[in-house]
Each structure stands twice: as structure tokens, then as C-alpha cells.
Amino acid sequence: MTTTTAPKPKSMADYAAEFGLKPDEYQVILDRLGREPNYVELGVFSVMWSEHCSYKSSRLHLKKFPVTGDRVICGPGENAGVIDIDDGQACIFKMESHNHPSYIEPYQGAATGVGGIMRDVFTMGARPVALLNALRFGEPDHPKTKRIVEGVVAGIGGYGNCVGVPTVAGETNFHSGYNGNVLVNAMCVGLADADKIFYSAAPEPGLPVVYFGSKTGRDGIHGATMSSAEFTEDSEEKRPTVQVGDPFAEKLLIEATLELMATGAVAAIQDMGAAGLTSSSVEMAGKGGLGITLDLDKVPQREENMSAYEMMLSESQERMLAILKPGREADGYRVFEKWGLDAAVIGETNTSGRIILTHKGEVVCDLPLAPLSDDAPLYDRPWVEPKCEPELKLADIPAPANLNDALLAMISSPDMSSKRWLWEQYDRHVMADTLADSSTGHDAGMVRVHGTKKALAVTSDCTPRYVLANPYEGGKQAVAEAWRNLTAVGADPIAITDNLNFGSPEKPETMGQIVRAIDGMAEACRELVFPVVSGNVSLYNETNGVSIPPTPTVGAVGLLKDYDQRAGYNSLKAGQVLLLIGATVGEMGSSIYLREVHGIEAGAPPKVNLKAEKRNGDFVRDLIKTKAVTAVHDLSDGGLVIAALEMGLASKVGVELKNPSGLEDHVFAFAEDQARYLVGVEDASAHALLARAAEAGVPAQVVGLATGADLIYAGLSLSLSSIKAAHEAWLPAYMGAPT
Amino acid sequence: MSFKAAVLVFPGSNCDRDCKVAVERSTGGHVDMVWHQDTALPAGLDLIVVPGGFSYGDYLRCGAMASLSPVMAEVVKAAERGVNVIGICNGFQILCESGLLPGALMRNNTLKYICKPIELKVENHNTAFTQGYKPGQSVWMTQGNADGNFVADADTLNAIEGNGQVVFRYVENPNGSANDIAGLMNTRGNVLGMMPHPDRAFEAELGSDDGATLFKSLLNSALTAA
Numbered sequence: 001m002t003t004t005t006a007p008k009p010k011s012m013a014d015y016a017a018e019f020g021l022k023p024d025e026y027q028v029i030l031d032r033l034g035r036e037p038n039y040v041e042l043g044v045f046s047v048m049w050s051e052h053c054s055y056k057s058s059r060l061h062l063k064k065f066p067v068t069g070d071r072v073i074c075g076p077g078e079n080a081g082v083i084d085i086d087d088g089q090a091c092i093f094k095m096e097s098h099n100h101p102s103y104i105e106p107y108q109g110a111a112t113g114v115g116g117i118m119r120d121v122f123t124m125g126a127r128p129v130a131l132l133n134a135l136r137f138g139e140p141d142h143p144k145t146k147r148i149v150e151g152v153v154a155g156i157g158g159y160g161n162c163v164g165v166p167t168v169a170g171e172t173n174f175h176s177g178y179n180g181n182v183l184v185n186a187m188c189v190g191l192a193d194a195d196k197i198f199y200s201a202a203p204e205p206g207l208p209v210v211y212f213g214s215k216t217g218r219d220g221i222h223g224a225t226m227s228s229a230e231f232t233e234d235s236e237e238k239r240p241t242v243q244v245g246d247p248f249a250e251k252l253l254i255e256a257t258l259e260l261m262a263t264g265a266v267a268a269i270q271d272m273g274a275a276g277l278t279s280s281s282v283e284m285a286g287k288g289g290l291g292i293t294l295d296l297d298k299v300p301q302r303e304e305n306m307s308a309y310e311m312m313l314s315e316s317q318e319r320m321l322a323i324l325k326p327g328r329e330a331d332g333y334r335v336f337e338k339w340g341l342d343a344a345v346i347g348e349t350n351t352s353g354r355i356i357l358t359h360k361g362e363v364v365c366d367l368p369l370a371p372l373s374d375d376a377p378l379y380d381r382p383w384v385e386p387k388c389e390p391e392l393k394l395a396d397i398p399a400p401a402n403l404n405d406a407l408l409a410m411i412s413s414p415d416m417s418s419k420r421w422l423w424e425q426y427d428r429h430v431m432a433d434t435l436a437d438s439s440t441g442h443d444a445g446m447v448r449v450h451g452t453k454k455a456l457a458v459t460s461d462c463t464p465r466y467v468l469a470n471p472y473e474g475g476k477q478a479v480a481e482a483w484r485n486l487t488a489v490g491a492d493p494i495a496i497t498d499n500l501n502f503g504s505p506e507k508p509e510t511m512g513q514i515v516r517a518i519d520g521m522a523e524a525c526r527e528l529v530f531p532v533v534s535g536n537v538s539l540y541n542e543t544n545g546v547s548i549p550p551t552p553t554v555g556a557v558g559l560l561k562d563y564d565q566r567a568g569y570n571s572l573k574a575g576q577v578l579l580l581i582g583a584t585v586g587e588m589g590s591s592i593y594l595r596e597v598h599g600i601e602a603g604a605p606p607k608v609n610l611k612a613e614k615r616n617g618d619f620v621r622d623l624i625k626t627k628a629v630t631a632v633h634d635l636s637d638g639g640l641v642i643a644a645l646e647m648g649l650a651s652k653v654g655v656e657l658k659n660p661s662g663l664e665d666h667v668f669a670f671a672e673d674q675a676r677y678l679v680g681v682e683d684a685s686a687h688a689l690l691a692r693a694a695e696a697g698v699p700a701q702v703v704g705l706a707t708g709a710d711l712i713y714a715g716l717s718l719s720l721s722s723i724k725a726a727h728e729a730w731l732p733a734y735m736g737a738p739t
Numbered sequence: 740m741s742f743k744a745a746v747l748v749f750p751g752s753n754c755d756r757d758c759k760v761a762v763e764r765s766t767g768g769h770v771d772m773v774w775h776q777d778t779a780l781p782a783g784l785d786l787i788v789v790p791g792g793f794s795y796g797d798y799l800r801c802g803a804m805a806s807l808s809p810v811m812a813e814v815v816k817a818a819e820r821g822v823n824v825i826g827i828c829n830g831f832q833i834l835c836e837s838g839l840l841p842g843a844l845m846r847n848n849t850l851k852y853i854c855k856p857i858e859l860k861v862e863n864h865n866t867a868f869t870q871g872y873k874p875g876q877s878v879w880m881t882q883g884n885a886d887g888n889f890v891a892d893a894d895t896l897n898a899i900e901g902n903g904q905v906v907f908r909y910v911e912n913p914n915g916s917a918n919d920i921a922g923l924m925n926t927r928g929n930v931l932g933m934m935p936h937p938d939r940a941f942e943a944e945l946g947s948d949d950g951a952t953l954f955k956s957l958l959n960s961a962l963t964a965a
Contacts, residue, residue: 157852161883162793164753248751248796340750425852427883429939432757439855440946563944
């Protein structure tokens with residue numbers, strides 16, 4: 001249980017353990033201070049040194065990521081990453097997890113996840129323009145799953161819809177590996193002028209520190225610590241550590257923050273997220289190489305008699321901390337009053353290099369800032385090479401008894417079935433710039449850059465079963481698939497944000513997954529010139545010693561310079577020929593086919609050849625930009641036949657496929673070889689296109705024709721309407737929705 | 740003349756910019772944003788738009804608090820003078836709460852927020868808002884709300900139907916709205932409320948430009964009147 005009441009006479013060492021500090025970590029604090037910390041100071045140390053805030057287990061390995069590039073304006077380390085999208089405009093984005101809270105309190109956990117990630121983006125001066133989410137739930141039959149799905153989806157919608165930012169893309173998986181720990185990863189993408197980006201470092205001493213937004217209450221106290229620990233049976237008792245969101249307050253906060261920034265009064269700004277007032281004030285002063293004093297009596301408070309400890313550790317939502325330029329307080333108050341927000345000057349920057357807090361006339365905390373960040377623990381955790389699934393022999397892959405039944409089983413499975421029930425609860429069109437969303441038949445969401453011909457393409461990707469089977473290849477695949485999805489709509493992939501969800505880093509096997517997945521991701525980022533500009537690490541996703549499947553989610557952003565040159569899988573036309581771009585050797589390990597048709601979760605995942613990925617992707621993107629094709633779909637879960645039927649369903653036209661490969665029919669149909677796309681072209685231009693592919697060294701072959709109203713392949717023959725019915729039925733039926 | 744419109748802004752409005760852009764691009768007109776606490780509207784307006792969103796967080800009853808804001812008193816007066824007023828989504832709820840339109844919007848019968856493109860039938864094309872549509876035309880717009888279920892008592896519904904006040908009807912009723920009503924006007928014909936968003940359907944790349952016809956109709960009405 002979290003201690004929120006006045007301290008009882010326990011030793012500080014006892015409290016340190018309670019707050020999640022290891023004995024040797026506590027010893028470092030004693031050494032640095034040369035004395036015992038008091039209760040408030042201990043609280044400050046414990047949240048700043050939590051896994052969530054300090055990245056102590058992952059920092060060493062995160063250094064492997066490429067973080068610079070021609071378009072990178074600001075890489076990891078700020079609230080969000082910033083990329084150049086030409087014409088003096090910038091895109092600011094980040095993905096962050098809210099896993100632990102969403103399991104304990106699904107609605108508020110998910111809602112505040114959305115709110116928190118939006119604040120990270122508008123804190124830097126961007127107007128949020130798109131939201132995405134990556135959700136991993138337990139198996140459908142688990143007693144908690146349905147309630148969690150209901151709450152998480154309602155929470156995401158309830159928050160994003162009210163604030164008025166479209167939720168344009170996402171992904172959803174169900175697997176028993178998440179029974180005890182769901183994953184809710186939310187991503188926000190914003191737009192700003194490249195010369196009006198705001199940072200958190202305090203620039204000079206003597207400036208007023210202004211608190212604005214909602215009042216501080218006793219919610220979410222020690223949330224960052226809770227998120228840095230495993231769950232046990234009594235995790236429900238952690239409910240008080242979950243924050244409560246108010247999307248209306250967030251909407252006012254966005255408008256007020258952007259308006260305040262436009263006045264020119266802001267010198268530095270930081271939202272109060274994890275670890276609330278503690279991390280925002282420590283980071284702002286620390287990054288600026290300054291010191292800070294705060295008078296906690298001035299903090300707007302929702303409840304009476306809050307202690308200094310509670311105020312510093314509260315994670316009440318919708319709060320900001322700004323450092324204003326000299327004498328600009330009046331600009332601030334004018335804006336805050338207009339938007340009806342609480343605000344107060346609560347402190348000042350100085351040159352002390354310390355954080356000094358006063359409360360009721362007493363100094364309650366006086367710490368040097370340097371140790372809080374510089375001496376934060378950094379662990380080279382022991383790890384072992386993760387066990388990887390062996391390659392399967394193609395001859396050992398069983399054929400289905402019946403191709404029709406196999407296909408229906410796949411497309412009606414929880415992972416593959418339509419997620420319409422979810423995304424129809426998300427406003428996907430507010431802001432009136434949505435070109436592509438979950439409903440339109442595109443591999444990535446697309447929003448116009450307001451008032452221009454440019455558009456941003458956004459996607460979120462990870463295939464946890466691949467990462468579990470081989471963390472290195474799976475890590476590569478997560479990055480490659482995101483790159484491919486952006487490519488498939490015609491965008492130039494620019495950069496990614498990563499959301500690394502794993503179990504306990506204190507277990508060498510899990511640490512091995514972390515290390516090798518990062519290795520794979522980093523290699524893919526380098527080869528595809530796809531730097532990491534922001535990210536979040538969520539560890540200790542395990543319950544009673546059982547870890548989640550390793551899930552390093554990749555959120556990615558691409559740029560279309562002219563959205564008239566865009567593609568989707570919704571524009572296939574009757575009479576068009578289907579070309580398969582990319583080679584098929586028959587990668588069946590850890591495939592959807594094996595899992596859903598034969599109940600086998602085994603085998604090495606598809607190998608990712610990054611050279612082929614780049615070459616094939618660049619070729620397809622060039623086809624789109626030259627308007628040679630508009631009907632494009634990447635091949636992923638379920639392989640060729642699934643991709644073809646998704647194209648057919650979205651375009652309302654049947655597809656006749658053939659197997660020119662020499663592989664067995666079920667293998668060619670459902671293999672999950674990477675670096676592949678399906679494109680639709682007019683019969684007359686197919687020949688020229690094949691020649692263009694040959695010239696570029698890109699494997700390409702004719703595999704079918706758009707015609708009629710059925711899906712036909714080898715022994716398979718099903719009407720699109722029966723496929724659609726099977727595809728759409730599972731989730732509403734599971735959630736008990738009226739049909 | 741240039742078409743002149745005002746879009747109201749309440750705390751929590753989130754389609755205010757969408758409405759401004761939709762009107763500007765559809766009509767080439769000028770749009771002023773009017774803050775909820777303002778006690779005067781710009782002079783010479785051809786249209787007042789009450790936009791969608793979550794005014795005051797929808798925390799009391801959708802539109803209830805906004806209907807009591809200072810600017811709404813001015814909107815009521817302007818409507819009485821004959822100025823055209825359109826309320827979209829939350830704006831429709833506000834117009835009902837302010838008494839400019841009959842009935843009320845209740846929670847969808849699915850009990851969920853519903854966001855999807857939706858087909859409407861133009862039920863009355865003899866209005867300032869719809870004269871650009873063909874009689875009975877099928878149009879597509881998107882819808883996004885949790886409280887779009889139009890209700891009214893039987894007498895009110897009979898009157899609405901009898902007076903030709905129903906302007907748009909759902910082809911497939913998504914939320915339980917009485918008589919499939921998606922949009923309706925006052926008896927005078929200058930105040931329209933609708934749940935679907937013409938302000939998200941004004942350019943083909945948004946999936947439909949059928950909403951632009953509504954704003955163009957208002958432009959033509961203004962030109963004819965001038």
C-alpha cells in the first residue's frame with residue numbers, strides 16, 4: 001500500500017524500501033547528502049529514481065538507437081520528439097504507456113494515458129492533430145478481459161473525443177500473455193512552427209515559476225513508483241495511485257497553453273506528468289543548470305491540509321508548470337482567467353543548484369539537483385541470450401482440411417477480426433483534416449497539415465508473437481512494418497517513437513529480450529534511416545512472476561508532400577491486375593495461419609531483410625508518387641490472401657488469385673514473408689510495371705485479378721459478403737453489442 | 740456582397756475551427772469567431788454557427804450550460820430578427836436547450852459514442868440551408884456523438900412533421916432518433932439543428948463534399964435576399 005498519511009515512526013530506510021528504493025540506492029542518497037533525507041526528500045528521490053522516470057535498466061541500451069537525422073529537430077530527452085516537415089513547420093510526437101493504471105482502473109487509466117501524451121506534445125508548442133493507440137488485452141475468455149476492453153475503449157474515446165483530437169489509427173491484440181497485464185500505449189502527433197518550439201530547461205535565474213491548470217489533489221500519489229513494480233494478487237489495492245482525468249480541463253489547458261505561448265511570455269514550460277510537481281520542477285531547473293525554490297502554500301489545492309509530500313508526489317492531471325519571462329505574469333493571468341484556469345506564481349529560479357521547498361514557513365526539502373539526475377542509478381542488468389524458436393521445415397507445415405474454413409477461422413479470430421466496435425467509439429474526423437483512418441482502408445492514418453497540400457501519415461506497429469519467438473528479428477520487424485505501412489500510403493517515413501513494454505528487467509531472460517529487441521530495432525532504424533526521436537519504457541509488466549510477451553511498440557510518422565499522391569487498399573478497381581511486390585520463400589513460423597488454424601504457436605518468425613525492405617519499399621513509394629498506382633496494401637498478418645481480401649472488402653470488388661510460386665497453396669496463401677506489397681494496376685500497364693520492377697531489382701509477379709464479388713484462390717471460394725460477415729461478427733458478439 | 744458568418748466559441752467547443760474553415764472554403768465568405776461571454780454579435784451576419792464539441796464538458800446535460808451563456812441571448816434575438824442559425828452536433832443540443840428548436844437529444848440507444856460516415860436523405864429542400872440539394876437527395880456526412888438520439892413528445896413530433904420541419908432524415912437510424920430525424924428547423928425556417936457534420940464533409944478528400952452544398956445554399960439564399 002502507498003503511504004499517504006503522516007509518517008509513523010519508522011526508519012527512513014524502511015520508507016525507502018516501501019517507496020521502491022533498493023538498499024544500495026538508498027545508500028547512494030545517504031552518501032550524496034551526507035545525512036539522512038527527510039520524508040519529503042525521500043519521496044522526491046524515490047520517484048526521480050523510479051524506473052519510470054530514470055530509465056535505469058534501459059538507458060544503457062537505449063543509446064544504441066540512432067537519434068539524429070536530416071529532419072530531426074529534437075530527439076529523445078525532451079517531452080516529445082520534433083521533426084522538420086518543411087516550410088518552417090514541425091511535427092512533434094510521442095507514444096507512452098499507461099499499462100499499470102489501465103489494468104487497475106481501465107477507464108481512468110486509459111483516459112489519463114491519452115491526456116498525458118497530449119500534454120507531452122502541446123507542452124512543446126504543438127497543437128495535437130492525431131491520436132493513435134496500441135492495445136494488448138488478455139485472452140477473450142479470461143474473466144477480466146471484457147470489462148477491461150469496455151473500460152479502456154470508453155476511456156480513450158471519452159477523453160480524446162471531448163478534447164477534440166481525432167483518433168485515426170491503432171492496433172489491438174488479444175493474448176493470454178496479457179491476462180495479468182494489459183498494455184495501453186497512446187500516441188499523440190502535433191503540429192507547430194519550427195521556430196516556435198518550447199523546451200523545458202529554465203534559461204536564467206530570477207524568473208517566476210507559474211503553476212496553471214487543475215488544482216492538486218491526493219490522486220495518483222506515487223503513480224510512477226507503482227508503474228515501476230510488478231503486480232501481485234493485491235494490485236487492486238493500488239487503485240488510489242491511479243489518476244482521474246478531466247478532458248474538459250485538458251481542452252481548456254491546450255487552448256490556454258498555446259495562447260500563452262503566442263504572447264511570447266513563456267521562457268520554459270513542462271507539463272506535470274509522472275511524478276507531478278517533483279519531476280517537472282527538478283527537470284526544468286536541472287536541465288537549465290539552475291536552482292529552484294517553490295512555496296508549496298501557493299500551490300492551488302483541491303483538498304484541505306495536503307502535506308508537502310502529497311503535493312510533490314501527486315499526479316493530479318491537467319497541470320502545467322511554466323517559467324515566464326521577466327515581468328510577464330500579467331500576460332499569463334489574462335490567459336488563465338479567460339480559460340477559467342487556476343494559476344499561481346509558486347516559485348522562482350535561482351543559481352543555487354538546489355531544489356528548496358517551503359511549506360507553512362518551514363523548509364521541507366533542500367536537495368542538490370545534480371544527484372537527482374546525474375547520480376540516478378544506471379544498471380547494466382545481467383542478461384542471457386533469449387531462447388529463440390527454431391526454423392520450421394516447410395514440409396512440416398500442415399495443410400488445412402479445407403481452405404475456406406481455414407480462411408474464415410483466421411479472419412474471425414480475435415486478433416484478425418474487424419475492430420469496428422472499438423474505433424466507431426473514437427471521433428476520427430474532428431479537425432476536418434482526416435484523409436485516412438481506421439475505417440477507410442489504408443495502411444496508415446493520414447491527416448492533412450492544416451491549410452497545406454501536405455499530410456502526415458501515422459501508424460503504430462508491433463507483432464508480439466514474433467518478438468517472443470525471436471526478440472532480435474521481432475524488434476527489426478516492428479520497425480520495418482511501421483516503415484512499410486507509411487510507405488504503402490505513399491508517405492516518406494521520417495522517424496519513430498518507441499514504447500518498449502517488457503516484464504521485469506531483474507530477470508536475465510527478460511533483460512535478454514529487452515537487449516536483443518533493442519538491437520534489432522536499432523539495426524532496422526539505421527538501415528531504413530528511421531531515427532528514434534522520443535519514447536517510453538514500461539518494465540515490470542508482470543503479475544505473480546509471469547511476464548507479458550515482449551512488446552516494443554513502434555509509433556511512426558511519415559510525410560506526404562502532396563496528398564494527391566496517396567494510396568490505399570480501398571481503391572482497387574474491377575479489371576485491375578494484382579501484382580505481388582517482394583519475394584515469397586514461405587515464412588510460416590509464428591504465423592497467424594499456424595496459430596488460428598492449427599493451434600500452433602511456434603517457429604522462427606519471418607526474417608527481415610532490411611536491404612530488400614528498403615529496395616522494395618522505395619520502389620512502391622515511387623510508384624505511388626508517380627501515380628502509377630493508387631491501390632496498395634502491405635502484406636503482414638495472414639499473408640497474401642488476407643491482404644487481397646482486405647483490399648477486396650475495402651474496395652468492394654472480388655479478387656481471383658493464383659499461385660505461380662511453386663510453393664504449396666496454403667503456404668503461398670498465408671506465409672508472412674516481409675518486405676511485400678500488393679498493388680493493383682490496369683491490365684495495360686502491368687507489363688511496363690513489371691519491367692520497371694525488374695530494372696530496380698525488385699521481385700514482382702502477377703498473382704491475380706480484381707473481378708466479381710468473390711474471393712477465389714486454389715480450392716478457396718467465398719463471397720465477399722460472407723467474408724465480411726465473418727470478419728465483422730466476433731468483436732460485437734464478444735462485447736454483447738446489439739446486432 | 741461578401742457572405743458574413745459568425746462561429747460561436749464556448750469553453751469545450753472543438754468544431755469551431757472546422758466550422759469556420761468549412762464556411763470559408765464553401766462560400767468564400769468571412770467568418771468571425773465570437774466568444775461565449777460576448778454580449779454583441781458582429782453586424783450584418785448572414786449566418787450564425789453554433790459548433791460541435793463538448794461545451795462546458797457536457798458535464799451537466801449536453802448544451803444546457805452553453806444555452807445560458809451571454810452570447811446565446813444575442814443569438815436568440817438574432818434568430819427572431821430572421822438571421823439564419825445552424826447548430827451542429829453539440830450546437831444542435833444547445834439550440835434545443837435554448838428553446839430555439841423543439842425536442843431534445845438523448846443518449847444514443849446503443850449507449851455508446853458513435854463515429855461513422857452516415858447517409859442522409861434531404862427531406863426538405865425548400866429551405867435556405869438545403870436549396871442546393873435535389874429533392875430527396877441522398878447525401879453523406881460523418882457523425883460523431885454520444886447524445887444524438889432526438890426525442891420529442893407525440894404532439895410535437897406531429898407538428899414537426901406537419902410543418903415540414905424535418906430537413907434531414909437518417910437512411911439507417913444509428914441512434915434511435917424519433918422518426919429517423921437527423922436535422923430539423925424551426926417553423927420560420929431560419930434555425931436548423933443537425934447531428935451529422937456538414938463541417939466535416941466539405942471537400943472530396945474528407946470522404947464527402949456534400950456538406951459544402953449546405954453552406955453554398957446559405958450563400959445563395961443571402962445573395963437572393965440581397
